[in-house]
Every structure is written in C-alpha cells, then in structure tokens.
Amino acid sequence: MTTMYYEKDAKPEILKAKKIAILGYGSQGHAHALNLHESGYDVRVGLRMESSSVEKVEEAGLRVLSIADACAEADVIMILVPDTEQKHTYDNEIAPYLTAGKCLMFAHGFNIRFNRINPPADVDVAMIAPKGPGHLVRRTYLEGGGVPALIAVEQDATGHAHDIALAYADGIGATRAGVLETTFSEETETDLFGEQVVLCGGVTALVQAGYETLVEAGYQPESAYFECLHELKLIVDLMYEEGITGMRYSISDTAEYGDLTRGPRIINEGVKVEMKKILTEIQDGTFADEWIKENEIGRPRYRELREVGKRHPVEKIGIDLRAMMPFVSAGKQKVSETSGGDTD
Numbered sequence: 001m002t003t004m005y006y007e008k009d010a011k012p013e014i015l016k017a018k019k020i021a022i023l024g025y026g027s028q029g030h031a032h033a034l035n036l037h038e039s040g041y042d043v044r045v046g047l048r049m050e051s052s053s054v055e056k057v058e059e060a061g062l063r064v065l066s067i068a069d070a071c072a073e074a075d076v077i078m079i080l081v082p083d084t085e086q087k088h089t090y091d092n093e094i095a096p097y098l099t100a101g102k103c104l105m106f107a108h109g110f111n112i113r114f115n116r117i118n119p120p121a122d123v124d125v126a127m128i129a130p131k132g133p134g135h136l137v138r139r140t141y142l143e144g145g146g147v148p149a150l151i152a153v154e155q156d157a158t159g160h161a162h163d164i165a166l167a168y169a170d171g172i173g174a175t176r177a178g179v180l181e182t183t184f185s186e187e188t189e190t191d192l193f194g195e196q197v198v199l200c201g202g203v204t205a206l207v208q209a210g211y212e213t214l215v216e217a218g219y220q221p222e223s224a225y226f227e228c229l230h231e232l233k234l235i236v237d238l239m240y241e242e243g244i245t246g247m248r249y250s251i252s253d254t255a256e257y258g259d260l261t262r263g264p265r266i267i268n269e270g271v272k273v274e275m276k277k278i279l280t281e282i283q284d285g286t287f288a289d290e291w292i293k294e295n296e297i298g299r300p301r302y303r304e305l306r307e308v309g310k311r312h313p314v315e316k317i318g319i320d321l322r323a324m325m326p327f328v329s330a331g332k333q334k335v336s337e338t339s340g341g342d343t344d
C-alpha cells in the first residue's frame, strides 16, 4: 500500500527541539541548510574548514563548524557529502560522536543499502531523498512550493525516527509536494536504475545514436542537433505536464503515428532484456562494487569515458548553436565554469 504524506501530517515540534547538523554545502546541502533555517530550525553546517564553502555559509548567516564539531553538537545529522566520500567521513568524523538516541540521516540510500556504513543499533537511521536537484529544492521552497521526496526509516531506536524525518521533509518544503514512504533498498535500487537506464544513461545514448545516424546519412549536423537534442526538452516538458497521452495530443498525427509504430522497434524486447540485466547488477551489488573500486583507484575509467563524451560531435555543434540562443541557458552556470562534478 502506498503512503503519501503532506504538510498536515508533519509534527514540526519534535524537530524544533533538536539541533540539526547539515554536513556538506553542495547541491543538496545548501538547499537543506537554508530551507530548514528559514523554516525556524536550529541548523549548523559541518564542513572541512579548508573548504571554499565556509565563506558562503557564513555569508548566508549560518553557523559553520568542522564536521566533527557539528556532529558532536547535533542530535540530527544529515550527511550531504558525495556518496563516494560518505564512508570515510562517517568512519572518521561522524561515528565517534554518534551517541545513543541521535538520528543519522541520508538523502540517498547507497551507503546503507550496500553496507558501507553500519551505524550502531542505538541510533535512528532515516532518509529524506528529494526527487530533484538541490537547486530546485531551494528555488521551489522560496516560491512557496517544494520538490517531492522519499522517506524511509532503516532503524528506529528512539521510536521517533519517522516523525523526525517527516518534520525534516516539511522543513525543506517537500511535504508541500508530497512525501512517499519507501525503504532504503527501494530508493537506492530505483534511483540507480532510473539514472542508468532512462534519465541519464538511456537518454544520452539515444540522443547520440540518433544524431550519429542522421549525420552519417549526410544530413546537416545542425538539423540533427535540433531534432535529436534541442527538441527533446520540449517533448519532455509536455510529458512532465500532461503525461505521454498529453504529449501525444500536442504533436501532429503524423508524429504520433510514427511514435506508436516505430518507438517499440527502437526500445524493443532486447533492450528490456538488457534493462533487466542492469537491474540485477544493481540489486546484487555488482554495480556498487565496481563503482567503489573505481573510486579507490582514482576513477581512471570514469575520467576517460567522461572525456570521450565531451568530444562527441553533438557537443561541439551544441556549443555553437546555443551561443546563438542565449536565452536557452540564461541564468545557468556554464559547464566551462564548473569543476565538472568532480568532488573537490
């Protein structure tokens, strides 16, 4: 049975009485810290003191401490450092201060699901996983809305883990959109599957293959870019607003007939067989082991594949075409100005 929670279900008092530490001030960290603070909670941010974010946190009017000091002080500890760094942070700077009755929180279940972090039995372990990037968690909160989230309790030592987590979700604005009850396993496995097969891996491979097919057949790269990449957003927006049926209502009958008859030839039974294999690799820990090992040896394959991706011709033509459409990326931080997602 599915259970969804909304604002009326949250009991903020239980969390108002507690000290919250937000560890990390990246995509999710800045949004959680600022939203909770503005919702009236007692927030401190834990960072490596050499981090370039220290100044940002202070400018935002929040207290910043070392991760260890923040954990020593807090009753509720939310880990928002990168998943690949969490075990190290936990072992060295969290575990020594994780005394009985505290609540350890996550925004993604990876390290609990794959037994990288094994908290003691006398603490609460809960998750609030926003289903959207941190910058939207912040922006929608400021606009009076929120990003939906998943809630899960792995350990309930105090008997209050669920209430604490739900109040936390309320504080970041998620109960305005809906909070779905789940488990660490379901969240972790569906999240990895979604990003590998549909959202990130599936869609980028589809765009590149479509682009390559048109260009190899002699069509202009510009045509191929508009068709296979630019228009994707317009179609996805329609699906987001009205579902697949609503999207099909907006496209021409010719487009819809082509969609209905050709789509299943592209994403066919063979593709689903591969999807099931990928799901099995997630469930049995094969993917997690591979990713952990890749990190331990300094990410050579990850770096190499990322560079190959950057050199794909659809990237080059995209830079030229988007330069002519400045409104497309108005207000966004340019890829060239970011670290490219590497942990710093």
Ligand code: NAD
Binding pocket: 023, 024, 025, 026, 027, 028, 029, 047, 048, 051, 053, 079, 080, 081, 082, 083, 085, 089, 107, 108, 129, 130, 131, 132, 133, 134, 343, 344
């Ligand atoms: P991020 O990379 O944006 O930010 C990480 C923060 O941790 C930064 O402040 C960084 O300076 C700091 N940091 C990096 N390495 C560190 C280390 N070794 N020790 C201490 N601090 C370190 O991370 P994020 O994307 O906000 O992800 C945080 C958590 O939220 C992850 O569990 C992730 O799965 C989850 N999550 C992220 C998103 C998203 O949209 N990005 C969505 C849902 C859940």
Ligand code: MG
Binding pocket: 191, 194, 195
């Ligand atoms: Mg995800």
